[in-house]
Amino acid sequence: MNLYQTKLICRKHTNLRDPDIEKICGVAAQLQLIADLAQANVFIDCPAREGKHAVVVAQANPRTTLTLYTKSVIGQLAYESYEPAVALTHRTGKPTIRNRAITQEGKLVKQSVVPIKNDQGATIGSLIMEQAINWQLLPEYQWQALSKTREHLGQTLIQMTKQESFVFDLIQEALFLIDHQGMVVYANSHAINLVAEMGHSGEFVGTSIYEKLSFLTSIDLSGQKVFFQEVSSGKKTFTVKSIILQRDNQRMGTLLLIRDLTELREKERQLMVKSTVIKEIHHRVKNNLQMIASLLRLQMRRGVPEEAKALFQESLNRIQSIASVHEILSNTGLDEVELPDMVKKIGQLLVNNARPEKNIEISFTGDRIRLPSDKAVSLALIVNELIQNSVEHAFVGQVQGIIRVNMVKVDQEVQVHIKDNGVGCLPSSANHESSLGLQIVKMLTEHDLAGFFSIVPTESGTEAVVRFSVGEGI
Structure with missing residues (x-):
């Protein structure tokens, strides 16, 4: 464990005092042992200096089982909207145990978060443990129910788009439904406005999503069932989330949600x-x-x-x-x-x-x-x-x-x-x-x-x- 790197990130991105940083480093020194013993990916997040997010200051991948992460996330921000359990622990000082979460690599995990406190009892960070959910341990009927729910979701979305449902226009994100070839099947009002802002006018349903939003060409939307990434295009910044919709184990299409984060x-x-x-x-x-x-x-x-x-x-x-x-x-x-x-x-x-x-x-x-x-x-x-x-x-x-x-x-x-x-x-x-x-x-x-x-x-x-x-x- 590189404790020097942990200290450097704490001093650069947090408001922690030196005694608190030493406390964090003391926990970080045991991180690899915890990861190997728990057979889980283990992290330490600390409240970031700017805003209400957190920053990853230490990480240990297990050597006793397969790791969930292929790349290091040390130094990256953990946004509150995607790590609510971490934000809650930092805010309240209370643990969150065995919470379901989705990693940035689109994997479903069990996540447990416990606070790290200094000698005065103030929460200075959190110890996070993430384990893959072993679907084989679920009863067969649960697995089938989850699969059917996934299929029903896809069918429901397709049906609602055919009926021009106003529900999608209430979503504060640009929503696209694309088929397996990347052709646009449906777009809500925010999606239409986004395409117009990117310099394309006229009807685009039935055309390639990559022609209208060129920044998507750098993203592989077919590789993961659930995907999230922040991308830049010129002076604009977007978050891209996608969910692959299936029926009878066959891909029906992809639900694509894009939010403009430029102003933020x-x-x-x-x-x-x-x-x-x-x-x-x-x-x-x-x-x-x-x-x-x-x-x-x-x-x-x-x-x-x-x-x-x-x-x-x-x-x-x-x-x-x-x-x-x-x-x-x-x-x-x-x-x-x-x-x-x-x-x-x-x-x-x-x-x-x-x-x-x-x-x-x-x-x-x-x-x-x-x-x-x-x-x-x-x-x-x-x-x-x-x-x-x-x-x-x-x-x-x-x-x-x-x-x-x-x-x-x-x-x-x-x-x-x-x-x-x-x-x-x-x-x-x-x-x-x-x-x-x-x-x-x-x-x-x-x-x-x-x-x-x-x-x-x-x-x-x-x-x-x-x-x-x-x-x-x-």
Whole structure:
């Protein structure tokens, strides 16, 4: 199993963090053993960065039986419409066992999907097992019933086309019924419009489908009973699905369904471009902020009055806190920030910059919470001020201390608790008048987040709490 390839695909096509990618690789390392033991094709799919689809990050074909797949599908998208069980598992975190599915190579399989979760219990991917259905194990009467159903389907479709049924016009795809030689027997209204869009006018029933839709010439419609493929023709993109219709084991014709995906693919392309532009903007903002921080450091090294050094350092920390938000946004391309990632980045930076004679530890716990970028910037400044306040003032006369940061979401309210085991805050701190930092915290919490801020002494130090409401989708 090529774990390097798995890591590369995860980093390129998903929003998974490094610990989650390591978790995926841990499962991928056992994939071949699982495939051989289960005598099944086994895959790992992860939610794709763009859209609601998934991407195949690992695959193992069984060495103990025949494989269902002749080619590797690693790196390919698994579209929600064709892999509903995978999408459901990613959305709900629940397994789907022994579901019937059709592979992209047109084979009917039993598919089982179980979620892969990280240490926080979030679903980061799915383990998929596909086995061929052994028709020989079915009772004979079931086999006959299925064959008759297939024949009845073909007969019904032929009969409905002869009656010019309006049912086919309700289908949101171009539907063609062609005979075994590829001649068009019937076409619904969407099919007629498609042929017209491809530059052919007039009656085409009784003519070759390949003459009207030249992009079909690259597809073998006779090789598989059920077939699906996405093809391109000029600037257009189509999905082509076909079902071979039989009667008495003789081919009656082919049901052909074609959908124009050009607009959808163009929107996906525009979203990708937009995402790339947004990432680049955040990257440049981060670089500009880091340049400002570098200028401040340069000025501090060249010499500033002793009483001004603390003010320079506070300004430097605030700039770096905002830069950390834009750095996260530049990596994800999204307009949301993972709260734990942001807070941990800020907290570790402040503790590492603390006075060397102080041995300060910091820990982070809580829920995986996503915040819009505007709220994230405000909260980054708030967290910076509160942790900085603990680092500077909580451990006076102490050589070591502990700061604990806890982030929870209760209903539609986010709560950030920052607690230390220092000497405790002064009474004036509770009124937020003791420092510029606490005034900034109060202003940002009330005006930017429409929330509440409190800071109180505890039995073993000080606890600051910031609470604010978020929307249902957060």
